Amino acid sequence: MSISMRVLRCMPSVVLRRNACRRSLSSSTSLWHKVDIKNGPGLQHFIANSVSPSTQQEIDTSEVDIPYIDNVSGDGQKVYFDVYGCQMNVNDTEVVWSILQAKGYEKTDEVLLADVILVVTCAIREGAETKVWNQLRNYRGLKKKRNRDKPPLRIGVLGCMAERLKEQLIEKERSVDIVAGPDSYRDLPRLLALSRDRHTAVNVMLSHDETYADVMPVRLDQNSKTAYVTIMRGCDNMCTYCIVPFTRGRERSRPISSIVDEIRYLSQQGIKEVTLLGQNVNSYRDLSEQQHFVAADTNLAKGFKTVYKSKKGGRRFADLLDRVASIDPEMRIRFTSPHPKDFPDEVLEVIRERANVCKHLHLPAQSGCSSVLERMRRGYTREAYIDLVQHIREMVPRVSICSDFICGFCGESEEDFKETITLMRTVVYNWMFIFMYSLREKTTAHRRLKDDVPDEEKRRRIEIMHQTLRMITEQTNKTQLGTRQLILVEGASKRSRQVLAGRNEANIKVNFPAGLLPMSPDSQERRPVEPGDYVVVEVGFLSLLYLILF
Ligand code: SAH
Ligand code: SF4
Ligand code: F3S
Numbered sequence: 001m002s003i004s005m006r007v008l009r010c011m012p013s014v015v016l017r018r019n020a021c022r023r024s025l026s027s028s029t030s031l032w033h034k035v036d037i038k039n040g041p042g043l044q045h046f047i048a049n050s051v052s053p054s055t056q057q058e059i060d061t062s063e064v065d066i067p068y069i070d071n072v073s074g075d076g077q078k079v080y081f082d083v084y085g086c087q088m089n090v091n092d093t094e095v096v097w098s099i100l101q102a103k104g105y106e107k108t109d110e111v112l113l114a115d116v117i118l119v120v121t122c123a124i125r126e127g128a129e130t131k132v133w134n135q136l137r138n139y140r141g142l143k144k145k146r147n148r149d150k151p152p153l154r155i156g157v158l159g160c161m162a163e164r165l166k167e168q169l170i171e172k173e174r175s176v177d178i179v180a181g182p183d184s185y186r187d188l189p190r191l192l193a194l195s196r197d198r199h200t201a202v203n204v205m206l207s208h209d210e211t212y213a214d215v216m217p218v219r220l221d222q223n224s225k226t227a228y229v230t231i232m233r234g235c236d237n238m239c240t241y242c243i244v245p246f247t248r249g250r251e252r253s254r255p256i257s258s259i260v261d262e263i264r265y266l267s268q269q270g271i272k273e274v275t276l277l278g279q280n281v282n283s284y285r286d287l288s289e290q291q292h293f294v295a296a297d298t299n300l301a302k303g304f305k306t307v308y309k310s311k312k313g314g315r316r317f318a319d320l321l322d323r324v325a326s327i328d329p330e331m332r333i334r335f336t337s338p339h340p341k342d343f344p345d346e347v348l349e350v351i352r353e354r355a356n357v358c359k360h361l362h363l364p365a366q367s368g369c370s371s372v373l374e375r376m377r378r379g380y381t382r383e384a385y386i387d388l389v390q391h392i393r394e395m396v397p398r399v400s401i402c403s404d405f406i407c408g409f410c411g412e413s414e415e416d417f418k419e420t421i422t423l424m425r426t427v428v429y430n431w432m433f434i435f436m437y438s439l440r441e442k443t444t445a446h447r448r449l450k451d452d453v454p455d456e457e458k459r460r461r462i463e464i465m466h467q468t469l470r471m472i473t474e475q476t477n478k479t480q481l482g483t484r485q486l487i488l489v490e491g492a493s494k495r496s497r498q499v500l501a502g503r504n505e506a507n508i509k510v511n512f513p514a515g516l517l518p519m520s521p522d523s524q525e526r527r528p529v530e531p532g533d534y535v536v537v538e539v540g541f542l543s544l545l546y547l548i549l550f
Contacts, residue, residue, distance in 0.1 A: 077115040084131060086122065100188060121158065154177040241437060260324065267331055340385055375445075382419065385423070428475065432465075491531045
C-alpha cells in the first residue's frame with residue numbers, strides 16, 4: 001500500500017532521528033506555521049597476549065612498567081572506523097573517537113588513506129561475526145598492498161566479538177594488531193602505541209564500573225540532527241540465548257548528572273533527537289543519588305520474575321527520563337530497550353505527560369509461547385506480556401509498539417511457533433525485528449538446551465513471520481490515513497532531492513515533497529525545509545504514479 005502525506009504546518013527549528021525501521025510513507029505540500037511542542041582507568045591493565053613468532057612479540061603490561069609507552073600520541077595518524085552491530089556500538093565508536101582525537105589522531109572516511117583500521121564488532125548472531133571475518137580478510141589484503149615507504153597499516157578489532165573471540169582473532173587472523181573489548185577503550189591510545197612497535201596489544205578486561213561518564217563522545221556524523229546517548233552498560237538478565245552479558249559484562253548505570261550534561265551540550269549543538277541506550281533501561285539506577293530515592297523499589301507485577309536481585313535505592317529510569325525531557329522541549333527523546341519484566345507505571349506517566357518523549361516503545365517479546373519464554377528465561381508469560389501491552393495502551397493512548405522476535409529457538413514446536421504468530425496479530429505491532437535463533441557458545445542455551453530446529457525449518461518460520469509483519473504493517477498504515485503527524489526532517493530522500501525524508505513519532509520513515517518555510521514565525525520571507533526542521537504532515541492516499549514520478 002502507498003500512503004501520501006500533505007504537509008500542513010512546519011516549525012523551523014525543531015526535529016528528529018533515523019533508526020532501523022524501514023517502512024516509508026510519502027506526501028505533498030501546502031500551508032506552514034509554527035508548532036508548539038513546549039510541553040512538550042583508572043586504566044584497567046591486563047593482558048597483552050601475543051602473536052606471531054617472527055615479527056611480533058609477547059607483551060604482558062599488567063605487571064611491568066614500560067617507559068616507552070608513555071608516548072601515546074597519535075601524531076596525526078588517520079583512523080578509519082568500520083562499525084557493526086547495535087546503536088550502542090555506534091555510540092561506543094563515538095567514545096573511542098573522542099579518546100583518540102584527544103591524543104592527536106585524525107579520522108578518515110577513506111579506508112585507503114587509513115594508518116589504522118578499527119573494526120567495531122558485534123557477536124549477537126553467527127551472521128554478524130561472519131561479516132567481520134570476511135571484512136578482516138579484505139583488510140589483510142590492504143595490509144599486504146601497503147606502500148613500503150609508509151609505516152605498516154594496523155588493524156584493531158574492538159567490541160563484542162573482540163571480547164568473545166580474543167584468542168581466535170589473534171591466532172586465526174594474523175593481521176589483527178589490536179584487540180580491545182567494550183570496557184577497555186580508555187586504554188586504546190596505549191594499545192595503539194604498542195602496536196606501532198609490531199606488538200599485538202590486547203585488553204579484554206571487563207569492568208564493574210566503567211561507564212565512560214567523563215568522556216564526551218564526538219559524533220561520527222556531524223551533519224546529523226540526532227544522537228545516541230548510552231545511559232548504562234552491560235546486562236544482568238542472562239536470557240539463555242544471549243551473548244551480551246558475556247561480551248559486555250555486568251550491568252552498571254551512568255550517573256544522571258553526566259547524562260544531563262551531555263544532553264544539554266547536544267541541545268546547544270542543535271541536536272533535535274536523542275535516543276537513550278541501555279540493554280534494559282528499566283533497571284537503570286543512579287546509586288550516587290541515594291538520598292533522593294522516591295519510587296517503589298520493585299516493579300515486578302504478577303506474571304513477571306527476574307533471575308537477579310534488583311538493586312535497591314538510587315534514582316531510577318523514570319527520574320532520568322523526566323530530567324532529560326525537561327532539558328529542551330524541542331528535543332525529541334526516545335529510549336531503547338525496556339525489558340517487559342520490569343515496566344513501571346512511573347515511566348509510562350513520564351511518557352504520557354512529556355510532549356517531547358515519543359509515544360513509542362520497543363518492547364521485545366522474543367516469543368509468543370510461554371514455555372519457550374520460560375526456556376529463554378525471559379521472566380514473563382505470554383499472558384503477562386499481553387496484559388502489559390493492554391495496560392500500556394490504557395495509560396498512553398495511541399502509543400506505537402515495536403518488538404524483537406526469535407524463531408526456531410531450542411525445542412520450539414510448530415504449535416509454539418503458531419503462538420508467536422498469534423501474539424504478533426494480537427498486539428498489532430507498528431514494526432518488528434525478526435531473527436532466526438543462532439546458537440552462541442557460553443550461553444545457558446548452549447550448555448543446557450539443544451538447538452534442534454533445523455535451519456530449513458527456521459527459514460520457513462521466519463518467512464511466515466515476515467509475511468505476517470507485512471500484513472500487520474499494511475493494516476497499521478491504513479489506520480494512519482487522514483492523521484496529522486509531526487515529522488523531524490532528516491534530509492533528501494533516497495528517491496530524489498525533490499522529496500524529503502523524516503521520521504514520525506513511531507520512528508517510521510516518511511517521504512514528502514520539498515517545500516518552503518517562513519524564515520521566522522512572522523516573516524514573509526521563505527527558505528527551503530532543512531534537516532532539523534519539524535513539519536506536520538497529513539497522511540493521505542498516494543498513487544503509484546507519485547512513486548514513479550519521484
Ligand atoms: N537488550 C535488548 C536486546 C539486545 S540484542 C533486549 O533485551 O531488548 C537484540 C536482539 O537480538 C534481541 O532482542 C533478540 O531478539 C536478538 N537476539 C539475541 N540473541 C540472539 C540469538 N542468539 N539468536 C538470534 N537472535 C538473537
Ligand atoms: Fe540479551 Fe536478554 Fe540482556 Fe537483552 S535483556 S541483552 S536479550 S540477556
Ligand atoms: Fe550490540 Fe551486538 Fe554487542 S547487538 S551489544 S554489538 S553483541
